[in-house]
Amino acid sequence: RLGLQTETLGRQIHHEESVDSTQKIAHRLAYEGAQEGTVVIAEEQLSGRGRMDRRWHSPKSTGVWMSVILRPNIPPPKAPQLTLITAVAVVQAIEVLTDLTPQIKWPNDILMNGKKVTGILTELQADADRIISIIIGIGINVNQELDDYPDELKDIATSISIEKGEKLSRAELIRVLLGKLENLYKLYLDKGFYPIKLLWESYAVSIGKNLTARTITGSIYGKALGITEDGVLMIEDSSGKVHHVYSADIELDV
Ligand code: BTN
Structure with missing residues (x-):
């Protein structure tokens, strides 16, 4: 129906009208043994989830609310790499379909x-040393108008149609995105993270800039040097010490 040209991603698509969260459904399907590449898409999410226990505003038929099940044979600490792969795929898909170039803010x-036009939430089902499945949740604001956003989001969120000035087909976006994601995922399984890291850094806003990283244990201020092989952010503080940041909210200096 979508005219997919992929081999595995999206071969199984569960398209739902209204769900709590596509993540929740994908977790259940993965647990029940769904094959790699299974995708859950919803028109609307009643309790879309974001990182750090936030909510993800997912109004009806305006965005891409999607979860993808992958089963890479990698150790759990490498799972964040999949978030970065997905971010590159989303940027490439938007670039193909519009003349806009989005930027990535780590992670x-x-x-x-x-x-913010897109958020990605990567969750794992794993043993101590083995990933059973990775559920990648992708939320893309596609055809919302500014009026569709609640007040607290108006200054921080946008959509492709607001930036482009016209609506974009969500089906087309999903088709192109799954194609890009499959290509990058294959490249990753084949050649490792390094080629992805280069692509990711070419789209990243934060590299070379001063920023504050708020982590659960405190804030770090300094210059973002880049990411490590595992996708960990490196920040150099004013004393020259380099911090490795695994999870944080980033605020760029203006
Ligand atoms: C974030 O930036 O905090 C991540 C947002 C992830 C939202 C997507 S929408 C599809 C999937 N289902 C969810 O409940 N969340 C993710």
Whole structure:
């Protein structure tokens, strides 16, 4: 129906009208043994989830609310790499379909004109040393107008249609995105993370800039040097010490 040209991603698609969260459904399907590449898409999410226990605003038929099940044979600490692969795939898909170039803010936000257009949430089902499945949740704001956003999001969120000035087909976006994601995922399984890291860094806003990383244990201020092989952010503070940041909220200096 979508005219997919992929081999595995999206071969099984569960398209739902209204769900709590596509993540929840994908977790259940993965647990029940769903094959790699299974995709859950919903028109609307009643309790879409974001990182750090936040909610993800997912109004009806305006965005891409999607979860993808992957089963890579990698150790759990490498799972964040999948978030970065997905971010590159989303940027490439938006680039193909519009003349806009979104930017990536580590680890998983995709920005247009400094406002968030996409969020990615990667969750694991894993043993101590083995990943059983990775559920990648992708939320892309596609055809919302500014009026569709609640007040607290108006200054920080945007959509492709707000930036482009016209609506974009969600089906087309999903088709192109799954194609890009499959290509990058294959490249990753074949050649490792390094080629992805280069692509990711070419789209990243934060590299070379001063920023504050708020982690659960405190804030670090310094210059973002880049990411490690595992996708961990490196920040150099004013004393020259390099911090490795695994999970944080990032605020760029203006
Ligand atoms: C974030 O930036 O905090 C991540 C947002 C992830 C949202 C997507 S929408 C599809 C999938 N289902 C969810 O409940 N969340 C993810």
